[in-house]
Amino acid sequence: MSRVALVTGGSRGIGAAISAALQQAGYTVVANYAGNDEAAQKFTEETGIKTVKWSVADYEACAAGIAKVEEEVGPIDVLVNNAGITRDAPFHKMTPEQWHQVIDTNLSGVFNMTHPLWTRMRERKFGRIINISSINGQKGQFAQANYSAAKAGDLGFTKALAQEGARAGITVNAVCPGYIATEMVMAVPEKVRDAIISQIPVGRLGEPGEIARAVVFLASDDAAFITGSTITANGGQYFA
Numbered sequence: 001m002s003r004v005a006l007v008t009g010g011s012r013g014i015g016a017a018i019s020a021a022l023q024q025a026g027y028t029v030v031a032n033y034a035g036n037d038e039a040a041q042k043f044t045e046e047t048g049i050k051t052v053k054w055s056v057a058d059y060e061a062c063a064a065g066i067a068k069v070e071e072e073v074g075p076i077d078v079l080v081n082n083a084g085i086t087r088d089a090p091f092h093k094m095t096p097e098q099w100h101q102v103i104d105t106n107l108s109g110v111f112n113m114t115h116p117l118w119t120r121m122r123e124r125k126f127g128r129i130i131n132i133s134s135i136n137g138q139k140g141q142f143a144q145a146n147y148s149a150a151k152a153g154d155l156g157f158t159k160a161l162a163q164e165g166a167r168a169g170i171t172v173n174a175v176c177p178g179y180i181a182t183e184m185v186m187a188v189p190e191k192v193r194d195a196i197i198s199q200i201p202v203g204r205l206g207e208p209g210e211i212a213r214a215v216v217f218l219a220s221d222d223a224a225f226i227t228g229s230t231i232t233a234n235g236g237q238y239f240a
């Protein structure tokens with residue numbers, strides 16, 4: 001029987017590439033999403049990957065959703081915490097709402113998804129948790145105090161939980177993408193995009209598949225000795 005992987009925010013952008021790469025590697029994949037039904041439906045039609053809708057910011061919804069996926073699909077072996085949002089503003093203009101939305105999704109969302117699954121994985125003595133952080137959680141970014149704080153928090157969470165999971169056969173790792181050619185990045189004006197690219201030593205944006213293949217490796221048996229680590233995939237833009 002193939003292993004089961006649940007990818008949050010798994011029907012668009014980097015998450016869609018992760019879902020597809022895991023499927024190609026032989027996993028039974030379930031992709032969670034928040035609200036874009038049209039994208040989710042299209043993704044399922046194109047890939048055959050089941051999509052499930054709830055907000056990672058809602059603990060009860062995560063617990064219920066995970067229980068339902070395990071009942072309908074099977075025990076979840078791999079959790080990829082990929083769902084994320086931005087609400088950028090320079091700090092003097094940042095509202096409490098912008099702060100909380102980003103923390104609730106990008107940091108608490110990782111707790112909300114991992115916590116209900118943790119005991120199940122401990123009992124089964126196997127698990128792979130992979131958290132998608134960001135270069136901006138490593139180095140900080142102007143107008144992203146909320147996002148940088150949440151993504152840095154994800155790295156602390158990864159390192160702490162790796163220690164707790166080690167004896168139970170659960171590895172916990174992070175991937176920090178740099179600038180990746182998703183809708184979000186391609187939507188910025190060409191001039192701004194060119195300025196971003198000029199700061200990337202390899203001279204281009206990353207491809208979603210380049211993040212996805214790092215995730216597939218961390219999920220594999222070959223990565224059993226790797227836990228608490230961060231794979232930095234940013235074209236040489238920043239060395240953590």
Ligand code: NDP
Nearest residue numbers: 009013014033034035036055056082083084134179180182
């Ligand atoms: P997209 O905006 O393309 O996709 C985000 C996905 O997350 C969507 O599937 C969305 O669902 C889902 N999502 C958002 N909020 C929630 C929520 N509350 N509950 C469940 N799902 C949610 O993002 P990217 O692919 O660009 O980014 C993916 C991850 O990679 C994020 O964590 C991001 O911070 C990180 N990252 C991205 C970089 C980049 O250059 N793109 C760089 C570094 C890190 P729906 O489709 O329903 O809206």
